[in-house]
Amino acid sequence: MLFRSNQTARRSFASAAAMLVAACAGVAQAATYTMYRDPGCGCCLAWADHMEQGEKHEIKTVDHPDMSAVKAERGVPGDLRSCHTLIADGYVIEGHVPAADVERLLAERPEGVTGLAVAGMPMGSPGMEHGAHRQAFEVIAFGPAGRSVRASYPGTSS
DSSP states (O other), X not given: OHHHHHHHHHHHHHHHHHHHHHHHHHHHTOEEEEEEEOTTOSHHHHHHXXXXXXXXXXXXXXXXXXXXXXXXXXXXXXXXXXXXXXXXXXXXXXXXXXXXXXXXHHHHOOTTOOEEEEOSOOTTSTXXXXXXXXXXXXXXXXXXXXXXXXXXXXXXXX
């Protein structure tokens, strides 16, 4: 009888240990990304909140006095530039790119893509919400393979 009790106790302990490891693995998967921003821009922080959805990501913000230099160093084309630049697992995310598009990029990891961009600051894009009004915008992949539209978001009628 003692043997059976010890065996049950060991199984319970092993089950508890496995659950603890699984819980810790989930926490370890939360990725930390670095966002460079102009210290005077408030929409960048709203976009960072969007990216931290469901606590899947932690965004470290770096206020930078020369955002043009950050973008040039990372290879962001001039016509695709916006107010902030995020580095996510080696990819450059420029501007108000929806979190779902960043997730898709990181899952697919297409060859020849340096990053994604939403040019400018379209009203209604993540971090630029303004009621129900939304301007149409596109998410553009850029890099050595050229450019392509990765996603299109329609605007609302005025």
